Amino acid sequence: MVRYSFLIAFFILLNMLAQSSKIKNPINTGVNMTVAILAVDSCIIVGDTIVALYKTDDLNYKESNPDDDPKRFSIAGLTVWRGERLAITIWGNDSTSDKKDGFLHNEVVNWAILKNNKYISVNMIYRVGNNYWKYNGISVVDSVKTGC
Numbered sequence: 001m002v003r004y005s006f007l008i009a010f011f012i013l014l015n016m017l018a019q020s021s022k023i024k025n026p027i028n029t030g031v032n033m034t035v036a037i038l039a040v041d042s043c044i045i046v047g048d049t050i051v052a053l054y055k056t057d058d059l060n061y062k063e064s065n066p067d068d069d070p071k072r073f074s075i076a077g078l079t080v081w082r083g084e085r086l087a088i089t090i091w092g093n094d095s096t097s098d099k100k101d102g103f104l105h106n107e108v109v110n111w112a113i114l115k116n117n118k119y120i121s122v123n124m125i126y127r128v129g130n131n132y133w134k135y136n137g138i139s140v141v142d143s144v145k146t147g148c
Helices: 002-017
Strands: 032-037 049-055 073-080 086-091 110-115 118-121 123-128 138-145
Touching: 032 073, 049 086
Parallel strands: 032 138
Antiparallel strands: 032 086, 049 073, 049 110, 073 086, 110 118, 123 138
């Protein structure tokens, strides 16, 4: 009996102390855009997660950003930087559901790096395209700047 009590207490404690993660896989909504990333600055290291965030509510509220108000944003695309060029799929909103679960056409893409469960906003320097989500769009980012 003591052994079982110890095991139960151990797993409860382990669950309470485990670090929760903000990373929730994006939902495949059937509509997307592709963004190629060619290079990043030296502050982004191999293993860092690059995320594309959309506002979950109140698109007219311009003063919120992922750094200050992360609960207003959800992940629509993510990738792990591996030190070489890559492409990321960014999912749009599924128009057949009542819930906003991706980007709307021409919605601003909020880019960030996820480090220690915190969003760190980044600036994308575009070669092709811009920072607005487009249905079946393709953009190419020359470099990602963190400002560090």
